[in-house]
Amino acid sequence: MEEKLDDNSKKENKPATWEPKIYAFLCNWCSYEGADLAGGSRRLYPANVRIIRVPCSGRIDPLFILKSFEHGADGVLVSGCHPGDCHYTEGNYFARRKFVLVKKLLEYVGIEPERFQARWISASEAIKFVDTVKEMTENIRRLGSNRKLVKNIGETISDRF
Amino acid sequence: MDINTELQEKVYKLFEEGRIERFIGYEKGSLPYKTKPCIIRKKEDVRRLIFNQFCVNNLSIYLRGSPMKTGILANTCTLRSITMLIQQKQVNPENLFVIAVNCAGMADKEGNILDKCKTCNHELPKIYNELIGEEITVSCKPGDEYNFITELEKLPVERRWEFWNKEFEKCVRCYACRNICPVCFCRECVADKTITQWVSKLNQSSTNEFYNLMRIMHVLGRCTDCGECERVCPVKIPFRKILKKMEKEIREKYGYIPGRDPSEAPPLTTFKEGDPEEGIK
Numbered sequence A: 001m002e003e004k005l006d007d008n009s010k011k012e013n014k015p016a017t018w019e020p021k022i023y024a025f026l027c028n029w030c031s032y033e034g035a036d037l038a039g040g041s042r043r044l045y046p047a048n049v050r051i052i053r054v055p056c057s058g059r060i061d062p063l064f065i066l067k068s069f070e071h072g073a074d075g076v077l078v079s080g081c082h083p084g085d086c087h088y089t090e091g092n093y094f095a096r097r098k099f100v101l102v103k104k105l106l107e108y109v110g111i112e113p114e115r116f117q118a119r120w121i122s123a124s125e126a127i128k129f130v131d132t133v134k135e136m137t138e139n140i141r142r143l144g145s146n147r148k149l150v151k152n153i154g155e156t157i158s159d160r161f
Numbered sequence B: 001m002d003i004n005t006e007l008q009e010k011v012y013k014l015f016e017e018g019r020i021e022r023f024i025g026y027e028k029g030s031l032p033y034k035t036k037p038c039i040i041r042k043k044e045d046v047r048r049l050i051f052n053q054f055c056v057n058n059l060s061i062y063l064r065g066s067p068m069k070t071g072i073l074a075n076t077c078t079l080r081s082i083t084m085l086i087q088q089k090q091v092n093p094e095n096l097f098v099i100a101v102n103c104a105g106m107a108d109k110e111g112n113i114l115d116k117c118k119t120c121n122h123e124l125p126k127i128y129n130e131l132i133g134e135e136i137t138v139s140c141k142p143g144d145e146y147n148f149i150t151e152l153e154k155l156p157v158e159r160r161w162e163f164w165n166k167e168f169e170k171c172v173r174c175y176a177c178r179n180i181c182p183v184c185f186c187r188e189c190v191a192d193k194t195i196t197q198w199v200s201k202l203n204q205s206s207t208n209e210f211y212n213l214m215r216i217m218h219v220l221g222r223c224t225d226c227g228e229c230e231r232v233c234p235v236k237i238p239f240r241k242i243l244k245k246m247e248k249e250i251r252e253k254y255g256y257i258p259g260r261d262p263s264e265a266p267p268l269t270t271f272k273e274g275d276p277e278e279g280i281k
């Protein structure tokens, strides 16, 4: 997440240079392997995705999602094993409830639904991973850069008055 | 018998029988339409106790972490919070003596019934030891309690953002909403952490949103809609509009209503194999 705060594209939406930035939290045992397989089998996918490996989809705290937006992500993808396939038996069942509710909450406060996506991607589903990233990138490109929840270093509310 | 006398006699008896070491209730406030929480430790003091339609504080927060044998006066909101605290293992029910009171709704200083009471259709959870006050029936029809959020739900996404952004921008980060909330009982709140600083101290609308959304996520499935956060917020952020929406989602998806039964598991600590997967592909 190096380029998080000094990214000028956040301040001005320059269509020529701006590229969507997607943070992807992938479960070590399935989705991360799926992304690896996509690379291993030389399938092209947009370079807009930044992958963060987590030990289980159950490890994904909703705060990670908020923090990603705060750091300038234009979209967040969370992904784990299909229900029933969890390496730790039931981590993704707990994660499922969290994802469903967080998605509802984000939509309710006005974050476009396309910006937060949850997927089940197994270690063999390289194509699904590629398609997901392509689809998200396209959708977010259409929406433009995210200005909601983005922290702006050096500005406080009182500066505006 | 008037309700204050009934209450005072009951508490006096409890002290005499040695069943409690302290009693949490309400006493007169500084103005006629105000009351304040009080803790009675001697039986001579029971005549300070009152109950009326201005007893709006949720008393359950004074229960946490005390090993004393405690009596408490509980209206529906307080009792539902106590249920939640027992469920979350913050309160030992063995040390507790609950005097529940039939609550017909609280009022503001003009005598208008509060918004949260207008949308209340909760029955008293059956965990009390004694019940005082006249029997009342719940006023709000089941299903009607969510009417006040449908307007906001129907707005387009951008307008919802405008609405919430304007609200959260006002936050002054006094953390009163967290301090008053019965289910915000963490020893160290994420908002106070400075090593791994999750919540920035910058006073900016985005960091305010971060704090508020974090708190809302933390009380998902545990908030009993006591409305205390909204009441104490100095800038009047309408928290119930968001908490009630999430309560509705949880009720629809997982059939869970918080504050009903202390032996139920909160929805985010359990799962069913056939849970809905809306939005996950």
Ligand code: SF4
Pocket (backbone or CB within 6 Å): B177, B180, B181, B182, B183, B184, B219, B222, B223, B224, B225, B226, B227, B228, B229, B230, B239, B243
């Ligand atoms: S209404 Fe507010 S204070 Fe009451 S339990 Fe819910 S979050 Fe906490």
Ligand code: SF4
Pocket (backbone or CB within 6 Å): B178, B183, B184, B185, B186, B188, B189, B190, B191, B214, B215, B218, B219
């Ligand atoms: S906001 Fe979260 S971390 Fe802070 S006290 Fe409440 S539940 Fe605990």
Ligand code: SF4
Pocket (backbone or CB within 6 Å): B170, B171, B172, B173, B174, B175, B176, B177, B178, B212, B232, B233, B234, B235, B236, B237
């Ligand atoms: S009580 Fe209101 S102003 Fe204070 S921290 Fe909570 S939301 Fe912000």
